[in-house]
Amino acid sequence: MKRKICLIVILVVALSASVALGDDHNVQRVPAGAVAFHWVGNLTCCFGPYDLPELVGYIAFIEGVQGPFFLLDDLGDEPGVETAFFTIRLDRDTIPGFIPLPSADPGEVIASLIPPGYTWGVYYDETPDGDWADLGSFSDGERVATFEESAFLGTTILSTGMIHNLFSSRLISSKRFRFNGQMVDFKKLVPNGVTINNVGSTNTSAFTASAVAIGGDHNF
Numbered sequence: 001m002k003r004k005i006c007l008i009v010i011l012v013v014a015l016s017a018s019v020a021l022g023d024d025h026n027v028q029r030v031p032a033g034a035v036a037f038h039w040v041g042n043l044t045c046c047f048g049p050y051d052l053p054e055l056v057g058y059i060a061f062i063e064g065v066q067g068p069f070f071l072l073d074d075l076g077d078e079p080g081v082e083t084a085f086f087t088i089r090l091d092r093d094t095i096p097g098f099i100p101l102p103s104a105d106p107g108e109v110i111a112s113l114i115p116p117g118y119t120w121g122v123y124y125d126e127t128p129d130g131d132w133a134d135l136g137s138f139s140d141g142e143r144v145a146t147f148e149e150s151a152f153l154g155t156t157i158l159s160t161g162m163i164h165n166l167f168s169s170r171l172i173s174s175k176r177f178r179f180n181g182q183m184v185d186f187k188k189l190v191p192n193g194v195t196i197n198n199v200g201s202t203n204t205s206a207f208t209a210s211a212v213a214i215g216g217d218h219n220f
Contacts, residue, residue: 026181026182027065027182027183027185027189028188029188030063030213031213032214032216033213033215034213035063036063036189036212037059037194037211038059038060039060039208039209039210040057040081040208040209041055041057041058041198041206041208041209042055042205043200044135055088056089056090056135056138057089058086058088058130060079062184065180065182065184065189066180070084070085071127081130081131083128085141086125087123087128087137088123089120089121089123089135089139090118090119091118094117094118094119097115099113101113108157109156111156114149115151116149116151117149119148119172120147121143121147122144122145122147123141124142124177124179125140142175143175144177144186145174145175145186146172147170147171147194148169148172149167149168149170150169151167152167162200162202163199163200163202164197164198164200165196166197168194168195168196169211171187171192171194190213192214192215193214194211194213194214195211195212
């Protein structure tokens with residue numbers, strides 16, 4: 001009888017470990033230099049060099065995570081901000097302000113720098129309701145990751161109306177959650193953070209962005 005009980009206990013422990021390992025291995029680390037996620041955003045403001053922006057967006061793809069990334073049904077819904085499970089919002093109160101950088105051709109190239117230290121969050125909403133006109137809708141969900149940015153260089157080419165920004169972001173917090181049958185944790189996906197490259201338009205303040213995983217040792 002004791003032997004039978006011991007075997008049952010061992011079996012339960014083994015099954016529990018198997019489930020835990022299965023969860024841990026559902027989503028793997030994104031290789032260094034590979035795109036970790038793509039997103040679409042909008043930047044509202046900035047009429048003066050020291051004005052603070054409101055930046056929001058939605059994620060359309062996360063490497064290694066099982067989609068779909070949008071809540072779609074048979075009523076004609078399409079991928080977009082209204083149906084996206086994952087959104088991004090800049091923590092506006094952490095931004096120190098813009099520093100104008102004079103260029104050799106200020107009539108063509110406008111550059112500005114934001115010092116490091118400001119943060120932005122990734123949100124997961126099981127019932128998405130994003131709305132470009134309602135910035136609060138981008139932080140309605142559960143905050144599952146927070147990133148802290150390095151210095152941010154923004155460049156505007158006046159003749160084309162193109163905006164280009166490049167910066168790195170360190171992952172400073174992450175919360176494990178279940179999505180489409182997987183356990184997802186940005187700590188496993190991008191433990192060292194991401195470098196973001198985005199391109200936008202001065203006419204609409206809309207932009208697209210890709211986040212590339214940073215390599216190196218785990219420093220979370």
